[in-house]
Amino acid sequence: MFVCSNEVKDELLQIFHQLHQNPEISWEEKETTKFLKELVEKHGCRVSTFENSTGLIAEIGNGKPVIAIRADIDALWQEVNGKFQANHSCGHDAHMTIAIGVLFLLKNTELNGTVRFIFQPAEEKGQGALSMVEKQVVDDVDYLFGVHLRPFQEVPNGYCSPMIIHGACRFINGKIMGDDLHGARPHLGANAIEIGATLDQMLKTIHIDPLVPSSVKLTKFQAGGESSNIIPGHAEFSLDMRAQTNEAMEKMQAKIDLMIDALERFYEVKIPYKISSNVPAAVANADATNCMKKAIIQVLGIDNYVPPIQTTGGDDFHYYTIKRPGLKATMLGLGCDLKPGLHHPNMTFDHKAMFTGAEIIATAVVMTMNS
Structure with missing residues (x-):
């Protein structure tokens, strides 16, 4: 089981605040892409960017299986305190931070395969996942894990679900x-x-x-x-x-x-x-969901496990499995005391939940590689 050290936590909080304070809307995430590229290169990743698109791919490890972690990188355009602006009110700044946390936890681990980080643009437009599929970034991927902060009404703080059944x-x-x-x-x-x-x-x-x-x-x-x-x-x-x-x-x-x-x-x-x-509805995969369930129980214990949750929200994450039916994928539902709700201009959540998310996904990656 992985545990974020105080040093890792401090660095992740700094990364989160940098991302939160510099939001960029869909297809315009140029500075976000640049920041992430420099960061993951500094930590030893192999990096690929795209000539005609924002976003990037980063890898550690080698060989099969290939396990990917997807983090969406765009912000919403909305009115905040009387002013229209880019705003991270959907948690994508946290999702990026969690993916970086997984990198920090795994980079010095002996891996029996490849871990691929997909920093995907334009989720809010429902188009980013399709663009990544077209760029063939998941063609050789065996498992794909995602994460999304959940409102307090769906998953309590300190609890997690192994699958979000989006509509x-x-x-x-x-x-x-x-x-x-x-x-x-x-x-x-x-x-x-x-x-x-x-x-x-x-x-x-x-x-x-x-x-x-x-x-x-x-x-x-x-x-x-x-x-x-x-x-x-x-x-x-x-x-x-x-x-x-x-x-x-x-x-x-x-x-x-x-x-x-x-x-x-x-x-x-x-x-x-x-x-x-x-954006299509979720298509469940028992293998991926079971891997995430085991990781949640190992990190949080059975008492803090929540079965797959159904929500009327949507996410273009599910295009990956719609377009590549052989791909095993699931999205971690992260309880974090998020309120008043997703897309609220003044949305807040418990930042400590990001450390839990990174620990669970890192555990799921290693458990899956060794299964």
């Missing part, structure tokens, strides 16, 4: 394309705001299997200008879709397609739309 999530961006009208002549065309209100009500009539959690909601609607006597014919909108299974997501999409088609015909307007981001 599928999908974002749609669309436009309502009609002509503006004089406020005194509403009969001459369609009011984009009324179309948006109708769409909002129609979405509430979508019913999927009640045993499968799902939701769809209008999250952006912009129409109208400075003149109060103009009925807007044009608008832009966004939809947020969630479903616990990939099958339920496709059923929901089919209903939305029918609804938008009906709105176009009824109001005689064009409503072009596209899927801007699509």
Whole structure:
């Protein structure tokens, strides 16, 4: 079993604060990539970067099996105390720090295989994992481990789960394309705001299997200008879709397609739309989950073990196994007193949990290599 020394803890906290104070949004993580590259090279890793993308790959050890650890590196763009800015409110700064902690714990260990650290960009866009798959970074990987901080409502502080059963999530961006009208002549065309209100009500009539959690909601609607006597014919909108299974997501999409088609015909307007981001639901792997379970019990004891947890959130981590079905993967759910919640602009968590996360994943890596 691995234990972070006080020296390692101090260095990890310094790394975390550096990452936390310098967030970068998806596909723009240039300084984050540079910082990580210099850091892992200093600690003896073989490093690969990409000409057309941020992110990097770092390795220690040699031969098979190849066990990879994925850490997402991007931040959100959100309003924080009245100002829009990049912000690490989803815990990616902690995930990077935990991966570095695993490196610190394993770098002087005799390894029976290769450990690959995947510092992945653009998780918040739902595109980063796909880009890593396309770059073939997991083609020779046997096991893939990830980690995500969990809100206090899901996993208590000091407890851990060997798998996060994420749901599928999908974002749609669309436009309502009609002509503006004089406020005194509403009969001459369609009011984009009324179309948006109708769409909002129609979405509430979508019913999927009640045993499968799902939701769809209008999250952006912009129409109208400075003149109060103009009925807007044009608008832009966004939809947020969630479903616990990939099958339920496709059923929901089919209903939305029918609804938008009906709105176009009824109001005689064009409503072009596209899927801007699509993240699949988790696909469980018993071998990887069992490896993580054993590591949790060895580090924390059986009393602090939590069975796999189901959550309506999504993560592009699951693209790795969707695109490479032979890959054995799971994501550690790390209890850390995270509150008020993920993506809250002022999210906080117990920083000591990062040391626990590093110890569990390092233990899982060695146990898997020696099994």
